Each structure stands twice: as C-alpha cells, then as structure tokens.
Amino acid sequence: MTENMNWENEWWYSWGKEIVENDSTIWEKKKFKPLDGYWITVDGGKLLAKVVENENVPKDAVIERAVWDHEHCGICLKKISEHDGDQHEGYTGEGKWVCPECFEKYISPKRKNSN
Ligand SMILES: [Zn+2]
DSSP states (O other): OHHHHHHHHHHHHHHHHHHHHOTTOOOEEEEOOOEEEEEEEETTEEEEEEOOTTSOOOTTOEEEEEEEOEEEOTTTOOEEESSTTSBOEEEEETTEEEOHHHIIIIIHHHHHHHO
16 A cells, blocks of 8 residues: 555656646646547547547547546646536646646746746
8 A cells, every 4th residue: 555655656747747847848837627528439438538629639539518527637636627626727837737736836936946
C-alpha cells in the first residue's frame, strides 16, 4: 500500500513539474465553461474525449453536449467547474488547467525570473 502511495506521489510530482517547467505553454485566464464531449468505442470499451476546436471528431463518435463539466488543477488537483464551491476560473494552456492559486504560486514567479 505504501509502495502504491509513493508511486502516485511520484506520478503527481512529475506531472505537476512538467506543467510548471514547460516554458512554452501560453497560459490564458479563463472562466471554466462545460465542453462537449464525444464517446468512441475502443477495444469494446467506451471512451470519453473532448471536442476540441479545429480537431476532427471520428465519424462513428457520439457527441454529448456539455458532458465535460469540470477540470482539475494539474498541480493541486482542485476541481475547476461552474458548480458552487468549486473554483470557477483558472489558467489554461495546451489543454491543461491550473487554479489561480497554483498559477500565482508556481508558474507566475518562474515566468518573471526567466525574463
Ligand atoms: Zn491548484
């Protein structure tokens, strides 16, 4: 059990680190809006994917309106959604989201230093 915990922490760490250290990401402050999603069948199982502008949706995909109703901060995993009690806005870039708190704490200082 402990081993599993460590693995998760490590995974989280490299993921969060990736977000913070990727200087090429253009971050944009946005209010979260639910996105349409689509279901595709992969190996007999159903998979939900995001409908992204300028990207083609597979022919056999089934679109579901506003199904993608929340995101998680890539660093602290806080929920970002339109629901009461959740963070309503965040910074988004390359399909990733971070909450304003983490942005100010981890990403913003780093950007200032590197310029
Ligand atoms: Zn956060």
